[in-house]
Each structure stands twice: as C-alpha cells, then as structure tokens.
Amino acid sequence: MKIIGQIGILLGVCLVGEGISYLLPFPFPASVIAMLLLLGLMVWKILRPEQMEETAGFLTKNMSLLFMPVSVGILESLDIIRQSGLQIVVICIVSTFLTFTATAFTVGWLMKLQEKIGKGDKPND
C-alpha cells in the first residue's frame, strides 16, 4: 500500500507537469517541471523525502535500464551514425573537455571569492 501511494504521488506530479508544460508559452520539459514540483513539495514540507524513499530510490538507482529502449532505437538511425558518427564522437569528447575545465576553474575562482567576502561561514565539505 505504501509503494502504491508513492507511485501514485510520483505519477500524479508527472501528470500535473505535463499539464503545466502544455500551458507554458515556451517549450519546457514536463519531467523537469515535475521534478521542480516534487522538490517544491519537499522544500515546503508538504512531503517528506522518506515518504518517497522506496519508489524514488528504485527508479533513480536503475535509471540506466530505462534508457535501453531509446538506445536500441539507434537501429533506425544507422545511416546517420555511418555518415556523422565520427563527428558526433569528436563533438562529445571536445565539449566534455571544455565544459570540465571551464566549470572547474569557475568553481575554484568563486570559492576564493566566497572566502574573501564572508570569512565567517566556511564553504566546502
């Protein structure tokens, strides 16, 4: 019964997310809206994280499996892979490198800045 309730809340939040996504004047993913809604429910103490524990834990821990269908769907795009596969891989590797370094240096710099501004509360940990 507990799990049924969790599934019900989760799917209900997703359904509301779909509705909001439809009403928004710009395209925004329904599942991200649902994520924000669920976060809001917990921040405003309407829902405790323990109340979602089993179902949320099960889904997030096994998330990779959920991407099997879409990954196998690459069968329909083999032509694109043959034609642009190399470019796709190069783009992925180069942009991962650039993103990593840009992020790491920005965080490092902001942490120094934060230390300078507020000496009382220490960042990190």
Next chain:
Amino acid sequence: MIDALTNTPLFGVVLCIAAFYGASWVSRKCRSPLVNPLLVGAAVAILFLQATGIPLEKFNTGADMIAMLVAPATAALAVSIYRQIEVLKRNFLPIVGGSLVGALTAMGSVTLMCKLMGLDDQLFASLLPKSVTTAIALELSTGRGGLGSITALATLVTGVTGAVFAPLWIKLFRIKSPVAQGVAIGVSSHAVGTTKAITIGDVQGAMSGIAIGVAGLLTGFLSLLFG
C-alpha cells in the same frame, strides 16, 4: 512460435532487462568505465534483433513500457537533490555559478562545432543538450526536433569520456578543490561521471550529484536561448 513470443509486449521488456542485466554483470567484472552497462546492453539487444530479424516495432511494444518510466524517474531525482540541499545552500555560489558557466560552455561549444562541421538542424538539436543527464537531455532534444536515440548515444559518449578522463584532467590542471572537481565532473559528464567522482572522494561524489540536477535545470532554461 516466434510470432507468439514476439507479439506480446513481454518480449521487449524481457529483452531490455536480460541484455542490461547481463551487461551490468560483465561491467562489474571489467571495472572499466568503457564497459558501460547501457552501452554494452544496447549493443547486445541490437545484435540480437539483427541476428533474429525481429523487427524493431515488436521490440518497441514492450520497450515503450520501460521508456514510460523515464519521466517519473526524472521527477524522482528531486528526492536526491533535496537530500543534498544543505550542501547546496552552503556552496550555493560556486555550485550554481560553475554549473551556469559549464552549461553555457557545453551548449556553446556544441553549437560552434556543429556549425563548423556543417551538421544539419536535426543533429544539432540532438546534440545540444547532451551534457546533462539522459532523461532531461532526451526531452530537450525531442522537444526541438532532435532524434532521441542520437541524443542517448551522445549523452552516453559524453558521460564515458568524463568518467575516463576526469582524473587525468584533474592532475593536468592541478584542480585541488574537491568541490571544483566534483561540480566539474557532474556538469560535464552527468551520472556516468558521478560514478567515477564517488570513487575519488565523498565530497566529489556529493558535489557531482548536485551538479547533475543544477546543470540539468539550467540547461533546460538556457536551451530556450540557443538556436
């Protein structure tokens, strides 16, 4: 007989689980990020379908049921984010600032390279969100006319790249701060990179986990500005 087995949605569901479960087992034995369960599992399922000549449509009647769970699983990430909310509050500026710069760099570099290589709009849409966690990347991609399967593949290649090279880059650029290491891994290579970050240290793992959510959200908003 074959028809009887493949006409039911159970076929796709069982093939997904069996291929993924087998690949997870192999991946645990190999301990290399290159032997990613999803990568190997999808390859096995594809080879099986090709070898038996079973059409993708029959696989999809069952596979769709598994894919339907992606949205609730994405929403469920909120629970993981909430559990880290104290750490997020304490390091708000570095995490959000770093994720913002990282998300912009990811999308900016993809845009630039797609233009340089002359890739078409469909491929551009498929690659633009590929640095964030697959669930969010998929919706952002298909929402603007991208191909989900290309996005899934690019997202996976991105994650594996981060998991393989991040330790090297940390040494190369002398990134000392565990927070900087963790956020950089999470923003650049999402959940696949995070599995590596956890092995580097607790702070790195937690930071990487938070960065997945923050970068995913920011990329959702920022992708409204691109293209």
